[in-house]
Each structure stands twice: as C-alpha cells, then as structure tokens.
Amino acid sequence: MGRQDSGPHGSGRQDFDAVVIGTGAGGAPLLARLAQAGLRVLALEAGEAHPPEAMPTDERAQAGLFWRDERLSAGANPLPFGNNNSGCGVGGSTLHYTAYVPRPQPDDFHLRRTFGVGEDWPLAFSKLEGYFDELEGFLGVSGPATYPWGPPRRQGYAHPPLPLNGAAQLMQRGAEAVGLRTSPAPNAALSRPQEQEGYGLRPACTNRGFCQAGCSVGAKASMDVTFLPLATRHGAEIRAGCFVTDLERRGDRVTGVVYRQGGQERRVRAGAVFLAAGAIETPRLLLRLGLANSSGQVGRNFMAHVGTQLWGQVEEEVRPHKGIPGALISEDTHRPEGADFAGGYLVQSIGVMPVTYASQFARGTGTWGAALTSHMRGYRHTAGINVLGDCLPQPGNFLELSDEPDGRGLPKPRIHFSWGENERRMNAHATRLMTDLWTAAGASGLWTLERSAHVIGTARMGRDPRRSVVRPDGRAHDLENLYISDNSTFPSALSVNPALTIMALSLRTADGFLAARRKGESACDRGALEQT
Template sequence: MSTVVSDAQERIRATGGRAPNVFRRGEWVPMKQYPENEAVDFVIVGTGCGGSVLAAQLAEAGHSVVAFDAGAFYRPLEDFASDEREQEKLYWLDERISGGDHPIELGSNNSGKAVGGSTVHFQMVALRFRPEWFTSRTSLGYGHDWPVDWREMWSYYAKAEDAMKIAGPIRYPWGPKRGRYPYREHELSASALVLAKGAEAMGVKWCGTPTASLSAPRGEAHPCVYRGFCKIGCATNAKQSMLVTFVSKALKHGAEIRDLAMVGRIEVGPDGRATGVHYHREGEWRFQKARNVVVSGYSIETPRLLLNSACPAHPDGLANSSGLVGKNLMVHVNDAVWGIMEEEIRWYKGPPSLAVCEHWNYEDEGKDFDGGYAFMSQGPLPTDFATSLVSNEGVFGHELRKWMSHYNHMAGLKMVGETMPQETNRVELSDETDALGLPIPKVSFSYCENDRKMAKHAERFQGEMLRAAGAKSLYHTSSTAHLMGGCRMGDDPASSVVDAAGRSFDIDNLFVCDGSLFPTAGGVNPSMTIVANSLRIADRIIAMARRGDLH
C-alpha cells in the first residue's frame, strides 16, 4: 500500500557515475566510482551518524572511500509521504529475535534503513552529554569512563552542531557555558509550552530544545514549516539528517555511496588483517577490496557483522579478543506520562519535542539511582499514539476511540533515561538465517534495579510537572528508545573492543565508528554524541594516515 510512487527500494540509484540530488525532484549529482578489484583506502559499512560523517571527512582529506548502506537512497521531496504506514519504509524491520526480561521493540525508535541511517526519521533532539559522564566511573561512581576528555568532546559537539545548523536557545541553562548555536531556537509549540508552564510552576529550569531542523534557510534546504511529520521523515529538507548534510558532503568530496547494498562479511587475509567486504547488491554477492574497513552499522548490525566475520584467525568474531563484541548493549528508558489539557494543544504541529528539561541530568541530590534522565514535550502522530494506547493501556474499540477523541487536547512528557551497561544485555548470532543466508541477530535485554528506580522517579516527577501545568486524567506508558554500546571503546584491550580512535585492538585496519562505541548511555538522545565522536575519530584517522600509521 504505497502512497508514493518511488523506485528507491527496488532499484539502486547510486550508480552510473551519479547519485540522487536530495534537494531537487528527479535530479542527480555526480558521484565518483571505484573498481571493486582495486583496494580503496576505506570501506565504510553504514551511512548514518557514524559512517556518513567519516565518509565525508575522510574523502575531504583525500582518501578514496566507498560507503555501503542496506537502505534506499531517497529524495525526501518526492519520496516521502505524510502517511505513517508508508513511512515505515525508513525503519529497519528485518527479522530479529528480541529476548530477555524486557525485550526491546526494534524498529521505529532505534533503527533506520536508508542512506543517512536513522537520522532520516529521528526526532532531531540535539543534546550534549554532561561533562561528568565522560568519567562516570571516577566522577560519579557507575558505568565506565570514556577514553576521551570531555573538553575534546565538547569542542566536537560545537563542530557537529555547526555542520547541522542546530537551532538552539541563546542561553542553555545547564552545564558549562557553551558557544552560540548556529541557528536560533524555534517558536515553542503549545505542547512545548505545557512543559514550560509545568516547570515554571515547580521552579525547575527548562528551555527550548536544540533541534536539528532549520529555523532559517540553508542553501537549497528550506526552513522548517512546522509540518510535524518529522518522526516519519522530513519532506521539506528542513531536518538536517545525515542524508542532506554529511552524505551530500561525502559525494561532493569524491566518496562513493552504494545503496541497497547489504554487507554480510568482512574478509580477513592470511596475515589476519581485513582485506575487504562481501556485500549483496542487485541480487548477487560481490566483493570490494579495501585497505581499511570501518563498521558503522549501529549497536545491532555492527556486532552482528563482526561476529559473522569469524574466521580461523579470529574464531570468536573480529575484534573480539576481549569477548565484549555485542555486550553491554544499552537503551534509553523512554517512559512517558500523558494527560488531558483544558485548552487545545494540537501537539502534532511542529517538531514534536521543542521544550526540554535536563534537571535530573545535572542534579545529583535527591536521586535514589545512578545516571540521569532528560525529558521533553511530546507530539506523537495519531497512529503512533493510538498504538501506544493499545499496547500500554489495552484499550480497544469504542474505548480507544473515546481516548483518541482527546488527541487535540493531549500533552505528554517523555523521558530519555540512561540505563546501566550490563554484559548480559547483548547481541548474539542466532541459528536462524535471513533471506540472504545471514544469521539473524538475537538481542537480549533486561532492566536492572537501577534502571527501574530511575523510571519510577521519572514517572513521579513528570506526572507532578504535567499536573502543575494543568493536565488531568494522567496515565503512564513504557517503552525504550535508541541503542548504545555493543562495541565499547576504551584504553584497555581486555575491557574494550576498540581504542579511542575506534581502531580494533586485534586488527589494525579494522575500525568501528557509530553508537556502539558508547561505554555509557548518558541521559540524552545519542545522535549528536555519535556525530561529534565520529568527527573526532575522523580527525584521528586522518592524523594517523598523515603519520603513516595506516595501512
């Protein structure tokens, strides 16, 4: 039931020396192409916040780059519909086995299958980690330290924010002083004003959410028209997804993108080093030679690829001498409190989360748990909201209809809460295989006591704020969002998979660059941290190449 006539999912588009021009209907941009039997400097698996950033930066520095994505290469202006069902094409809905005490629902909230990755449908919340989180073990007593100084990360946040022209507030009320956001904050929606009203009534700080949607024109990208379909793909290009930022930049600097290309295995030579990747495109398995391989498939597909590339030299999977590949998978607790307002809210208008409260990320007193959480105002589209009503409250039929009749008066607050890294929360390969013959990943996830305490705390606090804003008939829903970890970076080969440059301790020409590197989850949406970290890793790889440290 497609409402848009688009061949993006059926036919490869990045071929014949050209790739789709994402800013124009039906138009193309030139694209450099590389032969498969000559080794390129870098093969990058994935084009999301990790892969596309690396592709752009490495190509700009003069390296030959081929980046693969299993998803389609869309032109948002013509391929996206204002239809929730149609836009499910942006989610990674391949078969996966999800288990554990609290199995994660995989799809809309934590994955993307398109050139540009899940940023094509992300909610554009562009927050920074609290500085102390980079040393959470030594400063706060939980989780693991990052192998990076917070000041270095914060300088890369500024670069990432500028690259994505983040629209943010003039003064950010929490944490150390940060530079000015490149674009000004958006007007607050009625739904954001509910958070503002509640926070002011409780005497807690709040602010406009730094958002990756343009508040003024940028090149051929239009400013936001507050259409509100952000979460199912922005059809105006106001959203600064990787597709319209770093993928475009990568193409301009001579990187090749291969769409609808699923990488199934990394080949390792007799010397134990990576020699290229096997990938499936246009109905056949092919091989691309490479001097270096970067895996940027996010927390499930990255471990899956590393584990599936096991060979005699690396029987437990690549980069897995620590045995940690796939372990310490984290999510964000995404529980929410909803209520009915007297006044009309029409929360579907504009970006859904235009106001944020990071109070419990920066306040350590009065908490009975480790870690922090942020929460934001909400604006779910009707199907999304009805689905959460059915799955959380069990209402159906006439009852559901009655609840949905309040849709235009609803408001909500939803948390992004840091879960603890646990080795038992992990990605493994199952015995079952998918249509391409690749083993289906098995994902196990269980909340720990700390995670549950945080969720309780947030339910209470968010409920209080919503009530202070005037909401009635409150109720609570549970879910998770985002993925972090699975290939932890660190300084010690025994307790981490890769080093601070994303380089495997076992194979010196194999890198990981995506959200799976996170040692801890942090209480904020991860995209900006992935982009900033990828910019940092790109600089390190470029420096290594200049020093002659690369293959």
C-alpha cells in the same frame, strides 16, 4: 571512483582507500571528512535513497525508513523491535530521528569515578567539545541564545530556537509551577534557511511535525542533506541497496568487503574499513565472522535509555502532531538532589503522530475496540512529556546470534535486556516528577508508557584490550585497519540523545585516521593496499 578490476563471480572489483559500511550519524561525517582529504572512499548502504521530496506526510509510508528485518527480544524489559529505531536508507536513522541534539555534560563521561558503578569513557568531554561546536554550526542547530546547563559555550547555536508547540507550552507552564527550569531545546532543524555545502539551500522548518516520517523539505539535518552531499561533492561514492556479508582478511588486516546488491555478490578491496552499521548490525556482523572479539566483549554491555512517557489530555486544543516534536527541555534532573540512583535524566516535551499515539495507548493501557476509538476522539487535546535517562551496562544485557535464520539465511540477532535496580529507581523518580508537572499543567486522564530508547554499547571503546573492542580512536584492538564508528562504541549510555555524540566521534575517528596516515603510521597506506 577507483580502478576497475576483474573479480570472481563475474563482478567488477575496485580498490578504495576506505570503505564505510553505513551512511547514518556514524558513517556519513567520516565519509565526508575522508573525501575532503582526497581519499578514494566508498560507502555501502543496505537501504535505498529517500530524497526529501519523496517523503509523504503519512505514518504508514514511513515504514520504509526503518530497519525491517526481524530482531528477537528477550529479558524482563524486552525491546519492541517490530518498529525499532534503527534506520534503513541513505542517511540511516537520521532519516527518522527527531533532530534532538543536546550535548552530553562532562560528568556523563565518568560515571564510575563519580558513583562507583557503570563504566568511564577513555576520553574526556574536552576531546569532543570542539566537534560539538563544529557540528552545531554545520548542521544548523536551532537553540536558545544561552543554554542553562553544562559548561559555558564557546559559541552560540547557529539559529534561534524553533517555536514551542502545544506540548512544549504545557510543559513550560507545569514546570514553572513545580520549580523546574526549562529552555527551548537544541534541535538539528532550521528555524531560518541555511546554505549547505554540496546540497544547496535548505529551507526553514515548516512545523509539519512528521519528523519521524522523514523531513519533506530538507530543514531537518539528516545525513542525506548534510554530510553525504558534502562527501559526494568531494568524490565519495555511495552505493545503495548493498548488504555486507563478509570482510576479507589477511593476517590482522581487513583486505576487502563482500556485499550483496540486486541479488549478486560483489567485492571491493579496501585499505581500511569503517563499520558504522549501528549497535545491532555491527556486533551481529562481527559475531558471525568471529572478528575483533578477543576480549569476548562484542555484543556485551547492551544499553538502552530509560525513556518513559507520560500522557494526558487538556481542555485546550494541543494538536500534538504540529511543530518540532521535542521543542522544550529541562536538565535540572541531570543529577537530582537526594536521588537514590546513579546518573540522571533529562525531561522533554514530545509531539506525536496519530497512528503512533493510538498504537502506544493501546499497547500501554490494553485498550482496544470502541474504547480506543472513543479515546482517540480526544487526540487533538492530547499532550505528552518523557524522560531520557542513563542506563548502566549489565552482564545479563547482551546481543547474541540466534539459531533462527532471516530472509538472507543469516542468523537473526537476539537482544536480552532487563532494567537493573538503578534503572527502576530512576524511572520511579522520573515518573513522580512528570506526574506532578503534568498535573500542575492541567492534564487529566494521565497514563504512562514505560519504555526504553535507542540501542547502545555492544562494541565498547577502552584502553584495555581485555575489556573493550576498540581503542579510543575507534580502531579495533585486534585488527590494524578496522574501525567502528557508531553508538556500539559508547562505554556508557550518557544522559542525552546519542546522535550528536555519534557524529562527534565519527569526525574524531576520521581526523585521527588521517593524522596517522599523514605520519605514515596508518595501516591503510597505498602500498599496503597493493600487497593484498
């Protein structure tokens, strides 16, 4: 903890080498890395702590894990933000993610070079490969001995794959019939116990299946049982219930962070600030403060994965709430032969909790009342698959500040989102494939839920400060000591779930920052802090 100092508004004021805003996949890894290097670091989290033992097997209780402040949606394919996938709590969105952690493939990073559309990343897959290796070991990723897609691995997964649940077994059967290869999926959940530095023994997954409601045993590698205990063991401080409202500046430097906690305004001074609040709250703060936006790209280039689901019912009992939700994967569709679209997608089996499924079926089919009740009698025989596909940045997809205030008196964000022709073609291709596969698996009464998944790309990285918000190392072009470390920096959506890549970028940003600091090139050295 830093030195106490008197400050305005009757609050204590402290000095830290670095302040991290957000404790999810983007904030927690770098917090741990900086603390391990001996820096005085503080993390501010808007939500509260949710220890594993407090996670009930109850979908309604999971509401506290999600960001509940209202967000406004617009566009032809507006995102349903009533239950958005941003997290709220110590651990961020990893508290309720399903632990699906496939790696991106090398060609994901250069869509424009390959297809002439989209945006290339300013760094190659090789720059992140070592971090993927490190993360898969540290998190305890369970997966197959040999993964069929992508470049050869320098090391295998830390643990054997988790058991295939009912939906995964059906997908395996249907995929074999249509000639699609499958593999047990890489999941950041333990198939056998693992000792976790700073936390203790994490037990193996119990196949409870309520991963999106929070893991009750600590088997899932959320940040609260992995990187955050490691960070606090090395001296980091985490403050929950802290909503950041302002960044104090002097010239091209951030000098402090202002936040509200328990109804009081507080301040800390910071040698450097790492903004890891996600692809909505990060640009929302920057737009409100008028920061890091000389390019005009803050809030632009919003993307969300094509994530259409296909559901059906079979004669055998599936029990769709049991087991790790995404147990089986196929990446044969990464670059489909003869496709009329750029990029690609993966196919995965999905588990689902009963209330979630009921709301999806009602929303997707317009079925309510007695008809919905009748359909839900077949819940235990229900199974689903879905795709996770790339998304191109479009000028019409962006985040802006609305003129409608939230409960804090701050403008609510409004997100404009519409599928482009590329997303529509990819979705049509994927829906045909899933229909053939699920029919071959013996499912009937098929219905689709067209949807988008994840929020990506509103403060993208790049080498040209006229077209991007941050450099490849995550540092803002406009400010010497402000870094962004979350999914807002992605130049393209990638054709896999984002969590593993967010963590890899987080560690890379921390390592780059520490290397520059050691060379005396960083703007966050102790002498600079004392001048604020």
